[in-house]
Amino acid sequence: MKFQLSLFTLIFLCFMICFSGRADGAGTTTDGPKALISIDTRRNCVEYSRMIFGQFIEHFHDQVYGGIFDPHSPLSDKDGFRRDVIEALRELHVPVVRWPGGCFVSAYHWMDGVGPERKSTFDKAWRVEDSNRFGTDEFIAWCKKIGAEPYICANAGTGTPEEMSNWVEYCNLRDEGRYAELRQSNGYADPHHVKYWSIGNENYGWWEMGGKTQEEFGAFALESAKMIRQVDPSVKLFAASNYDLDWTLNLLRKAGEQLDYISIHGYFDRLQSKNEPSDYLTCMTKTIIPEKQIVKTEQLIALAGFEGKIHIAYDEWNQRGWHHPGVGRRDIPIEEMIRARDKNNLNSTYTMADAVFSACFLNTCLRHANTVKMANMSPVVNTRGSLFAHKGGIVRRTTFHVLKMYADLLAPFVVDAQVESDSLTHQDSTFPVVDAVITCDKEKKIFSMMLINKHPNEEAACTVFIDGKELEGVYGATILSGDSPDAYNDVQNPNRVVPVAGQIAFKKGKVLLPAHSITHCRLEYKGQKN
Numbered sequence: 422m423k424f425q426l427s428l429f430t431l432i433f434l435c436f437m438i439c440f441s442g443r444a445d446g447a448g449t450t451t452d453g454p455k456a457l458i459s460i461d462t463r464r465n466c467v468e469y470s471r472m473i474f475g476q477f478i479e480h481f482h483d484q485v486y487g488g489i490f491d492p493h494s495p496l497s498d499k500d501g502f503r504r505d506v507i508e509a510l511r512e513l514h515v516p517v518v519r520w521p522g523g524c525f526v527s528a529y530h531w532m533d534g535v536g537p538e539r540k541s542t543f544d545k546a547w548r549v550e551d552s553n554r555f556g557t558d559e560f561i562a563w564c565k566k567i568g569a570e571p572y573i574c575a576n577a578g579t580g581t582p583e584e585m586s587n588w589v590e591y592c593n594l595r596d597e598g599r600y601a602e603l604r605q606s607n608g609y610a611d612p613h614h615v616k617y618w619s620i621g622n623e624n625y626g627w628w629e630m631g632g633k634t635q636e637e638f639g640a641f642a643l644e645s646a647k648m649i650r651q652v653d654p655s656v657k658l659f660a661a662s663n664y665d666l667d668w669t670l671n672l673l674r675k676a677g678e679q680l681d682y683i684s685i686h687g688y689f690d691r692l693q694s695k696n697e698p699s700d701y702l703t704c705m706t707k708t709i710i711p712e713k714q715i716v717k718t719e720q721l722i723a724l725a726g727f728e729g730k731i732h733i734a735y736d737e738w739n740q741r742g743w744h745h746p747g748v749g750r751r752d753i754p755i756e757e758m759i760r761a762r763d764k765n766n767l768n769s770t771y772t773m774a775d776a777v778f779s780a781c782f783l784n785t786c787l788r789h790a791n792t793v794k795m796a797n798m799s800p801v802v803n804t805r806g807s808l809f810a811h812k813g814g815i816v817r818r819t820t821f822h823v824l825k826m827y828a829d830l831l832a833p834f835v836v837d838a839q840v841e842s843d844s845l846t847h848q849d850s851t852f853p854v855v856d857a858v859i860t861c862d863k864e865k866k867i868f869s870m871m872l873i874n875k876h877p878n879e880e881a882a883c884t885v886f887i888d889g890k891e892l893e894g895v896y897g898a899t900i901l902s903g904d905s906p907d908a909y910n911d912v913q914n915p916n917r918v919v920p921v922a923g924q925i926a927f928k929k930g931k932v933l934l935p936a937h938s939i940t941h942c943r944l945e946y947k948g949q950k951n
Contacts, residue, residue: 453879456842456855458872460887462865462946466834469790469860471516473783474828476569476801477737479523480555481547481745482762488802488810489563490555496814501554502563505815509808510567510801513821514828517570517617519736519797520560522546526622527578527630531557531588536607545630547745548755557592558604561613570616572736572797577621577641577661578631586648589618593653617795619659619684619736620645625668628748635668639675646679657681659734664717673725682734682795685718687711688742689778696744696764701906701937704740704774705875706850708781711738715789722792732794735786739798740778741770741805765804768816768911773903773918773937776819780873780939783827784858790835798824809912816910819918822901823939826920830899830941832860832869845876855881855934870942874934877906884930887946891930894944898925902938 478484492501521529524546533542534556544551557573564571573592575585587600592613594601601612620642624633633641642660649656660676662669662683669683689707690699699707715733722731744764747753779798786793798820802808807821835858842853856873874881885892903909903918910917925932925942934940 454843454845454854454874454876454881456840456853456857456881456883458841458857458859458870458883458885459839460836460859460868460885461838462836462888462948464837466836466861466865467790468834469787470794471514471828472795473735473786473793474513474515474824475517475519475572475736475795475797476510476513476515477519477523477797477799478521478801479799480521480525480529480544480551481523481743481800482765482804483810484800484803484806485555486552488806490559492554494812500559500562502566503810506802506808506810507563507566509815509817509821510569513824515567515569515801517572517795517797518564518567518801519572519574519617519619522574522622523737523799524622524629526574526576527580527624529576530580530584531576531591535591535603547748549759557588557613558607558609561592561615571613572617572619573615574619574622575645577624577633577638577645578629580631582641582645582648585618585620585645586652589615589649589652589656593656615656617657617659618649619661620649621661622684623663623686624661625663625665635671638668639671642672642676643679646676650679659684659736662718664714664721666721669718669721670725673722673727673731677725677727677731680731682732683718683722684734684736685714686737686799687714687735688737688739688799690741692742692744693748694746696761696767698741698770699774701772701774701877702845702847704778705845705877706847706852707740708778708856708875709852711735711782712785712788715785715793719789719792733789733792734795734797735793736795736797737799738782738796739805740775740782743804762804766809768809768818769909771805771818771820772907772909773819774906776823776901776918776939777873777875777937779820779823780827780871781856781875783823784856784871784873787831787835787858787860811912813912816912816915818910819901819903819908822918822920826899826901826939826941827871830869830943831871832862832867834861834863835859836861836868843881855883857883866946868944868946870944872934872940872942874936874938874940876936878936880936881934883932883934885927885932886930888948892927892944893929895924895926896942896944898923898943899941900935900938902935906937
């Protein structure tokens with residue numbers, strides 16, 4: 422049997438044998454985890470879509486009412502929108518927001534939420550009354566305030582293809598048809614120009630209002646897409662999908678010619694019934710799952726013959742699933758169900774585990790930049806969001822700072838770099854300790870690295886090669902860590918976990934990454950020297 426080793430593998434093996442001690446700029450030693458990153462500037466780089474830094478908002482608990490929209494708050498503007506939330510989201514440069522759901526949308530009829538005279542309706546998904554004060558026009562206005570593109574998810578549960586296409590007419594046509602005229606009569610002379618539309622949300626699930634079989638949904642998606650494109654052929658169309666072979670292939674074979682994206686979702690710490698968040702190491706075992714899901718979805722798209730034509734929108738994601746016990750059950754009183762949702766807002770839940778997981782998730786999307794063209798953290802405020810809005814202000818949770826680092830600090834192209842890392846095992850699951858993504862500018866002169874150490878309490882010794890040479894020098898850096906892997910921000914201590922700007926030194930390629938941390942490093946590269 423012939424056995425061959427790549428140059429990268431040989432370098433890594435030599436590194437692992439020779440570098441058995443700890444080393445940083447000062448030459449100290451460690452027996453902690455190690456990693457090797459090899460950057461070859463001759464390899465291809467891919468421009469990624471900034472839509473992967475998108476957000477999501479749903480009519481659940483206090484995300485909308487009391488979160489982004491609170492006309493009675495002294496912190497709100499004249500239109501009822503929380504000014505502090507708007508300012509914080511502007512910091513994130515949010516590119517796109519998906520609304521109104523989520524499970525909520527599968528029994529939502531958009532006509533209830535437009536016009537001057539609105540009546541409240543009973544939300545069958547979450548079993549509460551919705552005032553309908555926040556509807557389409559308010560959502561568009563709020564998106565403009567934060568500088569984001571609106572992305573509307575339409576009712577494919579109890580709704581119809583015609584209802585969807587009427588919604589597109591309301592938003593996008595100037596003066597053709599009764600729904601464009603309705604928008605004008607509501608005070609909006611110019612179209613809203615909503616580019617992104619999704620046909621449904623999780624319609625494969627038993628929990629969804631108007632859930633459908635794969636055959637039903639494939640036909641429904643096709644008819645919906647046809648009617649929407651008859652109204653506005655320029656829109657980008659999404660359809661609810663998952664990682665199931667039969668569901669996804671049936672959808673693509675029936676409606677694929679009409680679609681631009683398929684939508685997938687992931688919550689990895691399942692807390693629907695019991696709000697018992699997993700510990701740090703258990704959370705780290707879940708950092709490798711999104712990549713497996715994305716790879717499987719890519720394979721299904723290729724199998725259906727749409728490789729390069731249909732992209733992936735990971736348009737609901739978060740480490741922690743929402744806590745909502747009793748949905749679909751009759752043995753829990755409604756009042757108890759609703760009270761339990763307050764537990765989603767316990768800031769102590771959102772520790773460095775959430776920060777590190779979120780960074781790993783974004784790294785995964787960046788590595789799959791050819792296929793993943795949008796991702797939407799779920800949600801944008803309250804529940805499991807990166808922002809917590811309370812009556813007196815806001816808290817920027819650990820995940821907020823991750824999102825800001827990625828939005829502010831990365832270069833626009835992803836480098837095809839190689840990363841090798843020691844592994845850690847917990848509960849029969851093994852994961853690499855170090856995760857990394859390298860970005861660059863178009864000329865490959867500026868390199869921007871995101872280096873993640875998942876280990877809860879040990880520094881990771883990371884060696885970086887660029888064009889076969891060990892990286893040397895002192896470079897600007899931003900590090901997000903904490904005094905503990907369980908550190909979090911709350912109302913009393915809002916700045917316990919914040920990014921720290923400074924410098925890091927590479928000596929013979931080696932640098933130490935703090936425990937449970939995300940490190941950004943920017944370097945200028947002048948190419949190989951003779």
